[in-house]
Amino acid sequence: LLTVDEKIQLLMGKNTWQTKDIDGKLPSLFLSDGPSGLRRIVFEYDENGNTVSKHTAPATAMPAASSLSYTWSPELARLDGEVIADECIEKNADVLLAPGVNIKRTPLCGRNFEYFSEDPLVAGKLAKAFIEGVQSRNVGTSLKHFCVNNAENDRSYKSTEIDERTLREIYLPAFERALEAKPWTVMCSYNPINGVWASENNKILRKLLREELGFEGLIVSDWGAVHDMPRAVKAGVDLTMPYRELYLNELREAYARGEVTEAEIDECCERVLRLIELCESRDKEVKMSRNERHGAAKRIADEAIVLLKNDNNTLPLKGGKIYVEGGFAKKPPIGGGGSSLVTCDYSFVPLGELVANNLGDCCELVSANGRYTTTVDSKGARALPNILAAAMRADTVVLAVGNDSLCESESFDRTTMRLDKRQEDAIIALSRAAKKLVVVLYTGTAIDMSAWIDKVSAVVLAGYAGEAVNEAVADVLTGKVCPSGKITETYPLTENDVPVFAVDTTRPYEVYSDGVLVGYRHYDYYEKEVLFPFGHGLSYTSFEYSNLKVDKQGESDYTVSFDVTNTGAVDGKEVCQIYVSDLLSMVIRPVRELRAFEKVMLRSGETKRISISLSYRDFAYYSTAHDSWHVENGEFEILVGASSRDIRLSERIDIQLPREKQHTLPQ
Template identity: 50%
Template sequence: MKKTAKDFTLEEKAKLVVGKDCWRINDLNGKLKQTFMADGPCGLRKINDDETTVSATLMPSVSVVANSWSKELAYLDGETIASDCVENDVDVLLAPGVNIKRSPLCGRNFEYFSEDPFLAGELAKSYIEGVQSNGIGTSLKHYCCNNSDYDRLFQSSEVDERTMREIYLPAFEKAVEADPYTVMCAYNPVNGVQMCENKKLLTGVLKNEFGFNGAIVSDWGAVHGEFGAVSAPKAIKAGLDLIMPYEEKKITQILDAVKSGFLTEEELDKSVDNVLKLIERTKNANKKVSVPKSERHVNAKKIAAEGMVLLKNEGALPIKSGKVAVEGSCAKEPVTCGGGSAKAHTLYTQKSLANLLNDCGTKAEFTESCIYLSHDTHWGLSNLYKEAYASDAIILCVSGVIESEGRNRTSVKLSQNIEDTIIRTADFNKNVIVVLYGGSAIDMTAWIDKVNAVLYAGYAGEACNEAVAEILTGKVVPSGKLAETFPLCIEDTYVGTTHGNGFAERYTDGVFVGYRYYDTEKKNVLFPFGHGLSYAKFTYSDLTIEKKSETDYVVSYVIKNESDFDAKEISQVYVKDVFAAVSRPEKELKGFSKNLIKAHESKRVSVELNYRSFAYYSVPLEKWHVENGTFEILVGASSRDIKLVGKININLPEETQVTVV
């Protein structure tokens, strides 16, 4: 029989809303099913009772999945990780993260999808559906405004209501449609209130407005302190359901709060019932291994290949012949994931990149010594330069400082040694190809004009260099596009190198985040949002905009592949409010489509727009609002490469229009 809070004593209720240990929900000594949670999102990271970590498939980081712009691959990613979860008796995967990439310095950007809330929400929803199709629960995180890992437990994100609604909440709102088992509450305060005791955002917005009916779980250790900081009773009162991990004093705090009247038993019962629903849901889940072990690595490579972005190519790629040197430590030991709780422990050992390239069956000969490019001894670099001089081309595999949870980057540049080595190598060989490994934007201004090609591999998981080899040789045609802008330098970002004062960080950029800022301010960037090259050439034509209702439209256009390559193209649909009554970005992404188009063939692509595609959030009205007027529909290959432009006029009834905004 299904149990409710009424079936338990007060002491048992208090235990149910606090973890049993680091990873389990309290089963009350066997009265309830044991429920185990484990980290993601780049693969299963399960810690056993003896502190060992299980081996699992290390999938591409979420940022690489995002660069694929593929809902199908996001689903496949979740489905693959879930199969590892089923085999290791995990009930809930603590993923995905949908925090917005406000600054390229955030140490966890590799775990997040995008600077754009629409793209992040669409992909996160598919990822959740993929995981949960196997009967494994998810934990949508980190709710909300957790956009920096600097002093993340105490520094308040100060965000105005419209910015919150338009930038930092929509990805959560969209992902909740996939019915995740849990949502994870963030460490940080928002507008001075710790997230785990923020009743407005937990109960008012997430539960009541967005309709989330699962359990809200704290990030590990986010409920901390007894006075002034977050306390367990305050958190439960605000709508938090499960405090992780176990801490005896949290149970005592809850019991004392009920006895004193600060926390009512009815309030506690709401959280208990949500925890019981979570346990029941994991108990009744139809767990299945939909991806056999033999296919998981294959899936990791497929996603990696579609998520890598060809940033620059001046005829250097694909490589078909000649003698090619392969250098840099990442050619043998690529950086496959960032640090912290996201990294899975894989037993898979990759071949060196040179061997993988030779396996691709071209007429080229690939040789390697894999000298560390940060090596500053004469011996190491002199040998590298000799290799460069003697080769028809040279591939340099480089990475910046490994990005990680718990800290922000201090720079987006590569080390001075690596930059100098790239520049010097170009003096000895005019055909330099750079493969970049990283989790977010990298400043390339010192050397980008010296090289012929740049492939951004990201943190692409255990099959990373296999995917690199197939792209460099043309076995796979690159199709990834950037889900975040690469600025010229960190000083060109709105945030710059600032990260608050330890007490608060004011989001004075408002809704102008990422390309919304750069495009509105007409700032030059290194590579724009949505940018990515292909070996194919695509043309766009024949834009039509079909009106279904006053705020519902179908945008359709033809893409032609004018090359000899079968290839995928990611087309993007942006909306511009031409005469906005409020300050709005130059344009905003409202639709996208990724399509395989055969060589010399054409395909008509359709993207639907709806009310929210044209709306801004009106604070006085406390709702989304569309104003009458002219809107431009812009179809492009990136935010800066607009191919087609159309216009529509929206004329809603006069009573829907307001003069106060």
């Protein structure tokens, strides 16, 4: 039995990463970062128990969530979770502080690489599978950041001002779907929501997360997100992190004054104890070797690489003289910065060597007598003439450029979507010298390519695909792997086309005036041309869609069936996307919304029939007038395609529901 004061102590961390052990009465859990690989902090102590140093234990660098989403594969998301859980077990981490499902409202958000998509369906389905993968190994997860935390600048105090419909349709559904996997914990965000801190927001935490969405696990604060611990406890935050004696004393005083009851303390305490029991009562076993984890990282990376552009079948490379350049060709960025950055112990092989190994004797690597890096330094400037000379000798130039953890990171947002000037200048200079120029792009979010996209032959999006990224890139470049990745965010023509360019740092609030028109929903509604649409990704083969059939299964339930045929000469995978359009609505609705997707493997010449179910919510919008989901009677269109703007098949249906069945209360 615990005393009241011991219960109070249990509601706050013991230090930065651990829960209280109450003088040895309870096991102490270790909570650890790691959405793209475990970031386990290891402490070293002196003979008196004082911390003398700390470091991050080396781990397998898995693809960031942005790259994981390009696979469109719940199966691979689950595998990703299993790998990271394996290292949690090996390094004694009990709860993994992942995944993050915040929506990519603006491509400038510094943490976009840590999130899945601008679309809630993609984010929710992949996060659900990731959680299932981690927790299948008896390691806990923390679904974050609840909620509407979509920028890094001023995240700790800027209030998100959002209407109910936008919250329900865009920012909540990813959490809803991920919660189906029953994550052991949910992490509340830093920001106020409509003026009330997320950590003190009774409507968001108790009424929405607990009562409506049915979450029964532990709610943990983001680190430092609690401003008033008594209010946080009353709102439903079970565990405040990290340790702060001041806040603990405030809770003690609030209890003494009767402002916080023992019943409220018990409620939170019971959830902490339940989490301890979950972590301690289950068998945990390391199942993968380091090599097997790397193999899993490579398998995921293979499907995360996206072929964005491929003029005149520049790729796959067929041999000849090939010149590979750029600092990332030697050591690629494995992810963005901040709490997700993994200490990777993998020894990278240069991209040029990997390409040469794949092509064998039919390939000759061209070299430059100089050194060029993607950073701004004098050595790079001096090397440029040698690089241009090498480019002119080559049949094809491959240039590895992009961002890294210094320019895409937690805690700050980007100020531009463009690459730095040195990299843009290098692309333009090489495009003049090279017969064919292939750009390999490392980034966790959309890039403005307007300065150079028309000057290059091909663009391969490497993303932040983890430690196996260059192996996967080499295999795609040489045709050893047929690319199957597709982007999960829109690439606009220029950064000037972005509706939410940057968060206004001069005011203490951010109004979500864009409403439900986020990402491709915005570009489609306003009929804006884009560079690469949501869901886009090229292949070395071709796919034909045919024989669409939409069968009514109930008043608002339908089965959508169609054939997909690989009409090319290469085996490949296709991501089939199903969108729904309300053709005549009384409210502003997106032109089309993704409602289902399926990735299918097809051998050359093979045909498979795909069947997908659609239900009430797939046709509904959230009516603030009725505080419920609402389906308007009338015509809808079912669209099947290879991207949001590459629609191959469509069929119209007419939905007519009795008035009493047009509305459903939130479940």
